[in-house]
Amino acid sequence: MQINLEERLKENPVLRKQFDELDAYIDEKAGQQGSLINVMHRAQEIFGYLPDEVLAYVSTRLQVPRSTVYGVVTFYHFFSRTPKGRHTISVCLGTACYVRGSNSVYDKVTKSLGIKAGETSPDGRYTLDLVRCVGACGLAPVVVIDKDTYGRMTPDKVVTLLNKYV
Amino acid sequence: MIRNQLLICAGGACITSGEKSVKDVLVEELAKNGIQDEVQIIETGCMGACDLGPIVVVYPEGTFYQKVTPQNAGPIVSEHLVKGRVVSGLLYRQPTSETRAQTREEISFYTLQVKRVLRNCGVIDPLSIEEYIARDGYFGLGKALEIGPDAIIQTIQESGLRGRGGAGFPTGIKWKAARDASGSPKYVVCNGDEGDPGAFMDRSVLEGDPHSVIEAMVIAGFAIGAATGYVYVRAEYPLAIERLEVALTRAREYGFLGRNILGSGFDFDIEIRIGAGAFVCGEETALLRSIEGKRGMPSAKPPFPAQAGLWGKPTLINNVETYANVPPILINGAEWFRSVGTAKSPGTKVFALAGKVQNTGLVEVPMGTTLRELVFDIGGGIPGGKAFKGAQTGGPSGGIITADYLDMPIDFDSVKELGTIMGSGGLIILDEDNCMVDVAKFYLAFTVDESCGKCTPCREGTKQMYQIMERITDGKGTPNDIGKLKTLGRVIQQTSLCGLGQSAPNPVLSTIRFFPDEYRAHIEDRKCPAHACLHLLTYSVVSEKCVGCTACARQCPVQAITGQVKKAHVIDQATCIKCGSCYEVCRFDAILKE
Numbered sequence: 001m002q003i004n005l006e007e008r009l010k011e012n013p014v015l016r017k018q019f020d021e022l023d024a025y026i027d028e029k030a031g032q033q034g035s036l037i038n039v040m041h042r043a044q045e046i047f048g049y050l051p052d053e054v055l056a057y058v059s060t061r062l063q064v065p066r067s068t069v070y071g072v073v074t075f076y077h078f079f080s081r082t083p084k085g086r087h088t089i090s091v092c093l094g095t096a097c098y099v100r101g102s103n104s105v106y107d108k109v110t111k112s113l114g115i116k117a118g119e120t121s122p123d124g125r126y127t128l129d130l131v132r133c134v135g136a137c138g139l140a141p142v143v144v145i146d147k148d149t150y151g152r153m154t155p156d157k158v159v160t161l162l163n164k165y166v
Numbered sequence: 167m168i169r170n171q172l173l174i175c176a177g178g179a180c181i182t183s184g185e186k187s188v189k190d191v192l193v194e195e196l197a198k199n200g201i202q203d204e205v206q207i208i209e210t211g212c213m214g215a216c217d218l219g220p221i222v223v224v225y226p227e228g229t230f231y232q233k234v235t236p237q238n239a240g241p242i243v244s245e246h247l248v249k250g251r252v253v254s255g256l257l258y259r260q261p262t263s264e265t266r267a268q269t270r271e272e273i274s275f276y277t278l279q280v281k282r283v284l285r286n287c288g289v290i291d292p293l294s295i296e297e298y299i300a301r302d303g304y305f306g307l308g309k310a311l312e313i314g315p316d317a318i319i320q321t322i323q324e325s326g327l328r329g330r331g332g333a334g335f336p337t338g339i340k341w342k343a344a345r346d347a348s349g350s351p352k353y354v355v356c357n358g359d360e361g362d363p364g365a366f367m368d369r370s371v372l373e374g375d376p377h378s379v380i381e382a383m384v385i386a387g388f389a390i391g392a393a394t395g396y397v398y399v400r401a402e403y404p405l406a407i408e409r410l411e412v413a414l415t416r417a418r419e420y421g422f423l424g425r426n427i428l429g430s431g432f433d434f435d436i437e438i439r440i441g442a443g444a445f446v447c448g449e450e451t452a453l454l455r456s457i458e459g460k461r462g463m464p465s466a467k468p469p470f471p472a473q474a475g476l477w478g479k480p481t482l483i484n485n486v487e488t489y490a491n492v493p494p495i496l497i498n499g500a501e502w503f504r505s506v507g508t509a510k511s512p513g514t515k516v517f518a519l520a521g522k523v524q525n526t527g528l529v530e531v532p533m534g535t536t537l538r539e540l541v542f543d544i545g546g547g548i549p550g551g552k553a554f555k556g557a558q559t560g561g562p563s564g565g566i567i568t569a570d571y572l573d574m575p576i577d578f579d580s581v582k583e584l585g586t587i588m589g590s591g592g593l594i595i596l597d598e599d600n601c602m603v604d605v606a607k608f609y610l611a612f613t614v615d616e617s618c619g620k621c622t623p624c625r626e627g628t629k630q631m632y633q634i635m636e637r638i639t640d641g642k643g644t645p646n647d648i649g650k651l652k653t654l655g656r657v658i659q660q661t662s663l664c665g666l667g668q669s670a671p672n673p674v675l676s677t678i679r680f681f682p683d684e685y686r687a688h689i690e691d692r693k694c695p696a697h698a699c700l701h702l703l704t705y706s707v708v709s710e711k712c713v714g715c716t717a718c719a720r721q722c723p724v725q726a727i728t729g730q731v732k733k734a735h736v737i738d739q740a741t742c743i744k745c746g747s748c749y750e751v752c753r754f755d756a757i758l759k760e
């Protein structure tokens with residue numbers, strides 16, 4: 001695996017850059033006890049998701065057993081083992097949003113995209129996620145697309161909104 | 167020379183409703199009018215009135231402009247700042263009269279509050295340590311270093327401060343236990359996981375006044391003899407993490423963090439740890455495992471974190487709001503703290519008011535305030551003239567306070583008697599359209615999802631309860647289901663390992679206790695009185711009202727509606743999937759939902 005990665009890094013400058021970036025972060029955190037979760041966050045930011053070779057790499061660099069890294073990644077909802085679409089849509093199903101009808105917004109999104117939570121549309125355009133409160137409850141129901149948060153959503157508004165994200 | 171300041175609320179809700187573009191317009195307008203050097207723009211933390219956002223306040227007058235948009239923001243500069251004329255169209259209109267409020271002090275949402283924890287939120291620039299210091303920031307730390315650990319702990323004990331993370335455990339006792347514990351090094355941890363879905367108090371404090379938490383953690387570190395602190399923030403709050411990082415850097419530059427703090431010889435520093443989306447990590451033992459970089463699985467107590475916490479060492483863990491209370495207590499004394507609130511729950515409580523209430527947002531009131539004051543006087547009542555049905559507190563670990571208890575003073579102990587908990591302060595208002603069985607099922611689905619799976623009663627028991635709840639809302643419930651839910655609930659409460667499992671049955675048991683008729687209607691009559699449970703609904707055409715416009719038949723996704731043009735239509739109940747499309751499109755009120 002490691003040797004394999006070395007070879008691939010030589011041929012693939014983009015991948016090289018990504019791993020360099022991860023390396024820099026790990027160096028920065030060197031000496032901090034228990035930095036695994038922070039490192040995984042950074043890795044997911046860099047790679048978009050957490051493929052096996054990244055888990056293996058982190059395990060070696062942090063000297064944490066592979067099983068531990070895998071255990072952590074699968075325990076927390078935030079980490080994804082599969083690539084995400086170009087845009088991530090998160091419909092809030094926290095209580096404040098739920099009692100103001102966010103499930104009808106969610107139903108509308110699943111119907112119009114044909115995917116369920118955790119899935120990515122076949123054209124790679126959207127990934128649909130559920131979140132439980134993003135802290136904008138005052139404007140419920142709330143939908144987050146990539147880094148933008150939208151409040152007072154309705155089933156109709158959400159469809160118009162989705163079309164803006166190509 | 168700065169002659170005016172423009173405070174723009176940059177809390178989560180205001181950002182969502184377009185704060186950034188409003189700010190851009192204001193900056194542009196200032197430049198256009200050539201007064202950019204005379205007017206300072208400050209982005210503050212949450213001002214609380216989320217429903218009125220984006221909010222802009224002009225100082226020194228304190229003029230409060232609400233629902234500002236990029237389109238109508240211009241006159242704040244061209245009229246108010248240039249010509250000295252207040253833009254009355256952007257002022258808040260009083261609900262009971264035609265007059266408009268000029269300042270926050272004229273709006274009942276604000277006047278009924280007592281801001282202690284939120285003293286700086288929405289008032290200062292959270293990125294500016296100078297502004298924090300100007301409002302007595304880090305004075306509490308100075309005082310603490312002067313009086314020494316024992317006096318600090320004694321002051322906290324005398325204040326009667328109780329943990330704001332949910333359980334209300336006396337903070338002073340916890341600090342003393344951590345100080346007395348043998349073992350080193352010791353750690354100080356701040357719980358900023360805020361897992362209750364529908365709550366955003368801690369987020370607002372971290373984003374709006376990060377230094378107050380940092381200051382308190384340094385004080386705690388000095389009091390118990392720790393050199394390292396961790397703030398654990400949930401990943402859903404990137405802005406809180408960002409502002410906290412800036413604040414930590416500034417505090418180090420100013421010598422409030424790091425080596426030899428304020429020349430006292432005391433060393434202390436803080437690291438941020440980011441959660442990764444697991445509700446159970448709000449539970450303290452699970453949170454500590456997560457900081458260690460492990461799976462967030464709870465462990466049995468004792469040993470308590472104060473004895474064996476992070477890496478097995480004595481650890482003090484408190485909630486964000488608990489910490490934010492500490493610096494003013496040291497400055498003003500225990501007596502001052504006890505001057506508001508109830509005898510056993512002194513001080514204030516921050517609530518996140520959300521759900522079916524007119525003025526959603528963040529409010530801080532003395533402990534012992536009644537629900538009526540919160541929902542009606544501050545919250546402005548229920549929108550659309552609907553009836554108040556209940557308030558949910560404590561999230562997935564809590565229950566409902568019903569209309570019968572609107573006048574009961576709320577504190578840690580009074581809510582416990584009603585079978586719910588104070589929780590961290592999420593207050594979800596429910597109206598007549600909310601089905602209590604459905605709401606309880608919603609919370610249960612949440613705990614089923616979030617159970618870490620370590621112990622059987624919680625992992626399997628909540629699933630069984632969920633299946634029964636699903637049966638009931640599907641119209642397949644049987645009369646002995648209620649008994650089964652109660653028995654299962656009791657067993658799960660008594661035998662689960664951690665607080666998540668022990669409290670998971672609460673929403674169901676609380677709704678069974680206060681809304682037995684609603685359960686009975688679902689089970690015996692196969693009806694949902696609130697019309698919320700899909701499977702118990704029927705849609706039919708009121709033939710006298712139907713004009714035969716065919717709109718519904720065209721809209722129905724499964725062709726369940728038949729009828730000729732200009733004749734009354736009919737819905738075939740066997741085909742109908744209860745999607746409600748017909749109900750939405752009918753312009754003649756001819757679709758009956760029951």
Ligand SMILES: Cc1cc2nc3c(=O)[nH]c(=O)nc-3n(C[C@H](O)[C@H](O)[C@H](O)COP(=O)(O)O)c2cc1C
Nearest residue numbers: 329330331357360361448449450484485488665666
């Ligand atoms: C399932 C569960 C979730 C919890 N979530 C939180 C939380 O999000 N924030 C918090 O401060 N405390 C939470 N707590 C309470 C903590 O375990 C702990 O009591 C608290 O952080 C102590 O701080 P305090 O004494 O200042 O309240 C949770 C407890 C349980 C059982």
Ligand code: SF4
Nearest residue numbers: 619620621624664667
């Ligand atoms: S009660 Fe639930 S969340 Fe807590 S340890 Fe047991 S399975 Fe895990």
Ligand code: FES
Nearest residue numbers: 092094097134137
């Ligand atoms: S419940 Fe949706 S943002 Fe809080």
